[in-house]
Amino acid sequence: MKFIYHSILLLFISSIAFGQELSIDETLANVKREVEKENFDKALSLIEPLRAKFPENEDIQVYAGRIYSWKKDYKTxxxxxxxxxxxxxxxPEALQAIINIYFWSEDYERCIIYCDKYLLSDPKSIDVLRIKATCLEKLNRDQEAxxxxxxxxxxxxxTQAFSGIRTLIGRKAKNTVSASYLNISTSEPGQSPFHYGYVEYSHKFSKSAIVGRANVxxxxxxxxMLFEADYYQTFSNKSYLYANxxxxxxxxxxPVAKAGLEYYFAPHKKFDYSFGARFMHFETDDITLLTGQLAYTAEVYTVAYRPYYDTSNELFSHVLSLQKVNEExxxxxxxxxxxxxxxxLYLYNNFTQPLKAYRAGIQYQHRFGESFxxxxxxxxxxxxxxxxxxxxxxxxQLIVTKRF
Known part of the structure; x- marks a missing residue:
């Protein structure tokens, strides 16, 4: 009789335990589905009762913490x-999650502390090493990075996983030197080629940059020869001013003399736009160009349109471009x-009649090493x-550049 009683009791307890386990798995499956839909509040409403019922289950606690971080409630x-x-x-899972919290919330100092703690047990974790290196770069501790x-x-x-960080550090270089050669040839009918070249030096300050250029x-x-200077001034709203x-x-x-000014407005979502003018004084004429740009960026591609209006000769010109960039x-x-x-570039003729020109061009930039x-x-x-x-x-044309 006792045997039957104990058997029934054991079966009852096992059934309850199995039911609880099934309930946990089913609830977590529902939580995962809501997370995938980015319904974080719904996911939290499902997982919070589990947290309260099973406080010793660290998998549940960590998952709840991750959901709050995805919701950007970093404090909770x-x-x-x-x-x-x-x-x-x-x-370890909690360490990884809290590293992400402080990285996403841009608390880089505290993120580094937890990265170091994680690396004590797993010093070969490339993901954590990359996050730590990124934090060091954000804090301008570039040499440590x-x-x-x-x-x-x-x-x-x-170093493939870190090439983007190296690029960010490289872009902080204050100085750049460039040299260029441009050959312009014609055919049917042809004439002697035109030869142009320049050397330039640029220096970046915290919120501005200046460029000196000697053209021949x-x-x-x-x-x-043409001697010119460019000046860039950035503003807190991410707009900037260009002067030449x-x-x-x-x-x-x-031109005997030239000047230019263009204001690039703060980007609006995926759009960039600007408005400016160029002035050129020639021996027999003065040219004023009104210009601007409208650009749309989608991931690595940018489509841009730039018109020019020659106020002296009442001429409209147009440039349509498509650019693909690998930032890393x-x-x-x-x-x-x-x-x-x-x-x-810096060339423009003082036309006195509306002559037509159709153009198609391509240019490519390649980086060798970190700075050439x-x-x-x-x-x-x-x-x-x-x-x-x-x-x-x-x-x-060929342009070579070295930054340092």
């Missing part, structure tokens, strides 16, 4: 996870379609050089 998430992360034998990356490269036999042009056995001024040694190859490798490829008298860049540019034109007569025009 840290309150749940801290007891499991701060003890002598921390829960680079040393950590070098250490991690021996662990992973690669050689056309028909005549050589002239220059003066030449001659009167034909370059600082690599880009850009396609352009142009119509009208579009200024090619090469950018080849090719632009083909079908140019109306006199009314009703067209010729081919080829613009080939």
């Amino acid at each position: 998430a840290a309150k749940i996870l801290s007891p499991m992360a701060d003890r002598a034998n921390p829960n 680079l040393e950590l990356i070098e250490k991690a490269s021996f662990i992973d036999n690669s 042009g050689h056309i028909n056995d005549d050589t002239q 001024g220059g003066i030449s040694t001659g009167e034909t190859i370059f 490798k600082e690599r880009l490829i850009r396609l352009e379609l142009q119509y009208g008298n579009v200024p090619y 860049f090469v950018r080849p540019i090719f632009l083909y034109e079908r140019e109306e050089y006199v009314p009703g007569e067209y010729r081919n025009r080829f613009n080939v």
